[in-house]
Structures are given as C-alpha cells and as structure tokens.
Amino acid sequence: MSGGRLSGRVAIVTGAGRGLGRSYALALADHGAAVVVNDLGGDLYGVGRDETPAQSVVAEIAAAGGRAVVSGHDVSDWDDARALVRLAVDTFGGLDILVNNAGILRDRLFANMSEEEWDAVIRVHLKGHAATARHAMEYWRNRAKSGAPVAASIVHTTSLAGLIGNFGQANYASAKLAVVGLSRTLALEGAKYGVRSNAVSPSARTRIEASLQPPEGDVFDVFHPDNVAPLICWLALADCPATGQVFQAYGNRVEVIAPSAIAVDVETDGRWKIEDLEFVLNHRLPRLPKLGDFVEGLPL
Secondary structure, three states, rough: OOOOOOOEEEEEEEOOOOOHHHEEEEEHHHHHOOOEEOOOOOOOOOOOOOOOOHHHHHHHHOOOOOOEEEEEEOOOOOOHHHHHHHHHHHHHHOOOEEEOOOOOOOOOHHOOOOHHHHHHHHHHHHHHHHHHHHHHHHHHHHHHHHOOOOOEEEEEOEEEHHHOOOOOHHHHHHHHHHHHHHHHHHHHHHHOOOOEEEEEEEOOOOOOOOOOOOOOOOOOOOHHHHHHHHHHHHHOOOOOOOOOOEEEEOOOOOEOOOOOOOOOOOOOOOOHHHHHHHHHHHHOOOOOHHHHHOOOOOOO
C-alpha cells in the first residue's frame, strides 16, 4: 500500500464498518492513505453500538500492509466529532481527507412520521456531516494560517432521494438535499484554505438499499459498493480539481449533476395577474425527474 497515489495522506471515513464506507476505507488504504475507520456499529435505525465491524475493516487494512485505526465516535455529537478529528491528527500526524458516509433510516409516510423519527435522521445525516466538517475545517484553517500547505478534501454523501425526492423519506430526503447546500458552502469557504468539498450520490447495494440484488452468473455487478470507491479516491487526491460538485455514481457510470438552473423565465409589465400566470405557466412547468432519469435498473 506504500507508494500509492494517496501515500502520505490521512483520511477519516465515517460509517466505514460496512457497505459503501467499508469499500471507501479499503480503497483509500489500498492507494496509500492512512485511514480512521469510524463506525458506531449500530443497526440500520441507528440503535446499539458495536466496534466489531470497524475492527474488522482495520484488520483487513493492516493485513494488506496498510495503516488504520478504529473510531467509535458518534459523528452527530459535536464533542465526539472534535475528538474524531483529533484522533486522526494524534495517530497519523494530520488530516487530509474527510469522507462523510454514516447514515441511518427511519422511513415513514410523512403524515405518520414522529418527531423522533424526523430528528434522528436529520441528526445523523445532516449534523453528522456538519459536526465532522466543522472541526476538520477549523484544523485546516489553522494550518493554512500558520503557513503550512493544505490540500484537503471533504466528500459528503447525498442521495437521489434528496435531489428528486422519494416516497416515505421526507426526513432522509430533506437531510440529503441540505448536505448539498452544506457541501457547496464549504467549497466556497474552504477555497482560501486549500480545502475542496464535493457531494456524491452513490447507488449501491447496502443495508440502506437492500432491494438491489446481485446479478446471477459471471456478469458485471452494477450495484456493488466497490464500484463507487474509485470516485471517492479521485476526489481525495491532493491535486484533484473538483470542488462544489455533485456526482451520481453507480456501476461503470459517473454523472455530474448540474447546479440548480432556471427552467422557465417569464416576465410581464408591472405586477402579475393570476389569469396571466395561468396562461404562461400552466403548460410550461417542467416535469418532476424520476429515478430512472439518473440510474438505469433502480426499482421505481
């Protein structure tokens, strides 16, 4: 693992004990990065703690000759997030890459959703991205101000649910769209400190998306989590130019999502009348996108 494109760089991957996070951690280590493998080890709903999954990933990395350490910090806790960043710095001498991947689900029709189900998902997905990024940004800002070189990368995890909505996932979709706003803001704020920030929407077979079954026979497994890892590693490179971008990744495809754009622009003399708005807008509104517009083969 020495001599790779990420040799000498230090990464934190949250939710790295299983699924996509595990694939990211192993790939980053395979390319030479030292990795903090963060995972609470809870279930899909965020209940319970178990360091075994993170320990298993660390053991895999070590067996292959890499460097890694276990973190059981709660990324949605401000103080734990600070301690997570400090663990990376104290253990490996710095921090260059933050991959925010940890997440849970509490799916429910919105009319039936409890306050706790809303708060839990927003806490893990949005605050869990913000808390780690907040303390990483402080670390990088202080290094830049001291004159040390900084070439840092934050990779946030968004979702098609956030970009286009999804039935029964108002809490999850809200958090994931908010992550895009967070990422683009950090791209703006981080530029002068040498920090890039991007968001990735992965489509892969995980505990969260268990409906994507492996194919039969010796064919390419489109929804294997390992397919997304190369994009994460590219974004982690010190000289990667991407910042403020949103990517959709699955199988052998990477799609760059265009920033919000004006679809219809109409104008009148003075103030609009309801009847005039009806006339110019009723038949010009863009249709809502569907999952199939972005990812072929996803269940609709």
